[in-house]
Amino acid sequence: MKKITVSLIAEKAQVSPATVSRVLNHRELVKEPTIQRVEAAMRELGCQIENTVTVSKETQPLIVLNIPGIENAFYQEIIRGARVSAKAHGCHLLIHESHLNKGNLLDFCNLLRRVDAAGVILLNRVSEEGLNQIRVIAPLVQCCEYNEHADYPYVSIDDSRAAELATEYLLSNGGSKIALINGPGNFKYARKRQEGFMNALRKAEVMIPKQWIVQLPEVSYEMAYAAVCRLLNSDSRPNAFFTISDVFAAAVIRAAKRFHLHVPRDILVVGFDNIELSSMTSPSITTVNQPKFQMGYTACEMLLELIEDPQEEMKSLLLDTELVIREST
Structure with a gap:
């Protein structure tokens, strides 16, 4: 038989x-x-389906949301948005923290099978091969970070354009000597924001020293503070900073105070993300607002549509950003 x-x-x-x-x-x-x-x-095929398809009312589908690091405040609103969507559809949301790579992808896939994941939201950039492995187990949607070479849906922003507009704003306000405090280069957002920064400088025909482009291995306040202090302690120092995180922008403000420089009179500062910290510093931080809650909510809604109909062709989405002007400029 x-x-x-x-x-x-x-x-x-x-x-x-x-x-x-x-x-x-x-x-x-x-x-x-x-x-x-x-x-x-x-x-x-001769299956007995009556008992097989009976599902307990207490059984709720589980969505797994993978983030690179829980300590980054940026992810909190994304998680909240995804949780609101999941709850509205009667689903549980499981937060999984890890930088996904070849070394731990198998463990992640085993976890998805073990918890019987109904779907996956990824905030890491994963290789096409890795995405294929995950998709065999459950539908997936990429959020913020995404692999542009893989045919899987994503929700994100145009990081390059947002950074270009922010840099142009600094240039138009007299920040002709601009430094960039950037994050880890393995993230799409760091590469794209540097690309936008350089585009704005090229258009304005502004040249800056190579050492004014600082690449940090993680989003760390202390690392950024030390790096900015080195720049401000040199004979030729920047008069403006574009930072790819509000955490970095806060570090610039603290470093400026150490060198008795006034923000924004002596140093202009623009951050990125518009996390709660940006309005709590003194001076408050001009920053690029990302629709964080909306990204998390939309990613989960897209995933639920895919779960319902895996054959549906899902279009990716780039959401708008906004420059929020505050006291640091």
């Missing part, structure tokens, strides 16, 4: 094995026509 497997049912119903699994375990996430197609295939 031929063994009836999920793959066999999927082939008969012309759906993916993941869809069959959801019909069996999370049918509330699947459209009724798809359920009927899978059940019809099961009947034709």
Whole structure:
């Protein structure tokens, strides 16, 4: 007698094995026509489906949200947005903290299987091969960070354009000697924001010393403070800073005070993200506002649509940013 497997049912119903699994375990996430197609295939194959598809009312689908680091305040609003969406649809949200790479991707995939993840939201940039491995287990949506060479949906911003506009604003306000305090180069946002920064300088025909472009290995206040102090302690120092994080901008303000420089009279400062800290410093920080809550919420909504219909063609989305003018400029 031929063994009836999920793959066999999927082939008969012309759906993916993941869809069959959801019909069996999370049918509330699947459209009724798809359920009927899978059940019809099961009947034709001789499956007893009455007890198989009974799902406990207490069973709630689990969405896994992967972030690079919980200590970065930027991620808090994204998590909140995803949680609001997940809760509205009767899903649990599990936060998984790790920089995903070849070394730990297998562990992550095993975790997804172990918790029977209904879907995945990724805030790490993952290789195309890695994305393919995750997609075999569950639908996925990329958020903030994304692999532009892979055909998987994402929600993000145009980092390059946002940085270019912020730099142009500094130039128009007299910040002709601009330094960049950047983050780890393995992140898309750091590369794109530096690209936008350099585009603005090129257009304005402004040249800066190579050492004024500072690349830090992580978003660390103390690292940024030490780096800015070195720049301000030199004979030729910048009169403006564009930083790719509000945490870095706060470090610039503290370093300026150490050298008895006034912000914004002597030093102009622009940050990025518009986290709560940006309005709490003295002076408050001019910054690029990212729609953080909206990104998390939208990523989860897109994922839930994919869970319901894995064959649906999902378009990626770039959300608008806004320069919030405050006291640091």
